[in-house]
Amino acid sequence: MLKIKNLHVNIHGKEILKGISLEVKPGEVHAIMGPNGTGKSTLASVIAGREVFEITKGEILYKGKDLTQMPAEIRAREGIFLSFQYPVEIPGVSMTNFMRTAVNEHRKYKGMEPLSGAEFLELMEEKKKLVEIQSDLTNRSVNEGFSGGEKKKNEIFQMAMLDPTLAILDETDSGLDIDALRIVANGVNKLRTRNNAFIMITHYQRLLDYVVPDFVHVLFNGKIVKSGGKELALELEEKGYEWIRPEEV
């Protein structure tokens, strides 16, 4: 589904990613861990299509297509979803209209008729239930005045609404209390199928107790320095990132 080969990325002339290779297949959950400032969020943003980053080398293929040539909105309609580390507040745009616009843009892209108001509300109710979101989130402006936990739950709700093929969760677990973490994790687990895939960027083992990854990668200084199964996360939790450093070449 996603093939990243030797990806090098600059921002304002500074190299952040220094040759990343990663393959994600349908049905897989990948966790990317690593200390602050190693390029985890950059990788997420680059896959989602943020333009401030410059790809200097390498390629990203998604379903066989060159992702780097697609604007962010097309990537989204092709099934890529980014759960933001810091969801943006947009005063004046209601969640309902935001989601309805998004869902209908996706449908238009697939050659489907837009949802009527009633159909849309029904879909929203269904997804809200699925991810255990209280109704008061949806009648407010996008993320405006939401608490940290509400913002993250809202990301999961949007993910449920848009039903992506590849979802990237950029530190969705950080700053969450245990209840919110459980809601976020349950949402992900309910949305997992054989046909979609998840990349979870996280600092902590905690989320991985709830969403069990198939692969764990450690990103360090712009490179994946170690990959393994779910045990790797436990080992990291125990020994810290210091343990990985000696292996860096």
Added chain:
Amino acid sequence: MLLTMETQIQMDGLKEKMLKFYALYRKNINANDTPEIKEIRDKAIENFAHIGFPTQKLEEWRNTNVTEVLSLDYNYYFAPVKSDSSHDVFQCNIPYFRTQLIALLNGWYAPGQKRIYTNEDGVIMGSFGEALKQFPEISGKYFSKYASIEKNGFVALNTAFAADGIYIFVPDNTEVRIPIQMINVIRHDREIFMQTRNLFVVGKNSKVIIVQCEDSYNNEAGFANSVTEFIIGENASVEHYKMQNLNNRTSLINSSFFTLQANSRLITHSITLNGGLIRNDINVLLEGQGCEVEVNGLYLVDKNQHIDNQIYIDHASPNCTSRETFKGILDDYARAVFNGHVMVRKDAQHTNAYQSNRNILLTDKSSVNTKPFLEIYADDVKCSHGATIGQLDADALFYLRSRGIGEDNARLLLMYAFAAEVVNRISIEPLRVRIDDMVKKRLRGELSVCDQCVLHCSTQEKPVFDIDISKI
């Protein structure tokens, strides 16, 4: 900007022409005047002869240049201009919005309406010219009482010549059930200089909604110098909407003078969708205690358009509240000016004043000059002000796009959300929905000065984005 010698001469030319007109036609102008009004007019023309049209040397006109638009060779009329217009132009089709319609054509009371009449609520409404004739005691009492002819050349000139416009008199203890909608349509095949004068008097404990539309139906250059005096009695409540949709060659100087007596309430909105050069000079005098006033504005301008909002709120009495919210989106080479001046007089204790002007510039060729200004002489007051000029939020734009919303729609959503703060303050739902539609169309660049005025469009527009904007 320096005045070129030539335009200065032409502007002086218009000034000289108007002075000559006054001397020549004084008898006609004064025909129905009481001795007091005659005196006011003579004083006004004297002032105009002295101060003339404003130039950029004056602080209040520093960022708005009228020299060029005044140098055109306008036609001036002393009687209603013949037009091919039929009355159906004035038919109003806001879905689910019933209004009492009253219309001006090229600044004159439009034909096909009763000159002046009393409606079922007891409101006297009709032609200002007719009111001068029929009710000299009322018009004499209020005419030019608050509109200052001392400092403002445009107001002085209007006062000297004022012949027609709209007159509305709401007696005491009257709730006007159906909003009054006044439309001034400009439709003439020659360049025209118009001077409209409106007088609205609202009695004690009364309540009224007035929608004021300025539209042009032609593509000719025009200049409208309009003055409105608005007297709001004790404990009265007024909602006022000003909609401006003029062609790019039309200039409008719109001077309004609101006077609020004790415990009265006013909400006034200025929605500017199109126009060559528009200046809203809004003066609010809080004469009595315990008044509440809200002055809101939205301007969406592009090309070479120029919008200037001058708001002067005079807290002359204690315990009054004023709120100003002005927002604008500027594209292309458009220019906006905002001058908000709140004056809190020495005795106006417990004043609450808030002022905000926020702008989005879509291009680096558009510009805004904004000056929020508080002048406070009382010591127990709460006042705040703020102004911003910025661009669309890049993070928000990416967030919307990352959910599959195309860039154009994402930009529209953000611009619309920005404008919505003002639009949402419109309390009458059908009107808000209509203005919503106009704002959407305007942001999409689909609003043209066509044969349908701002509030006339009965056609169902195609959805701008696939969402129900009225619920935002």
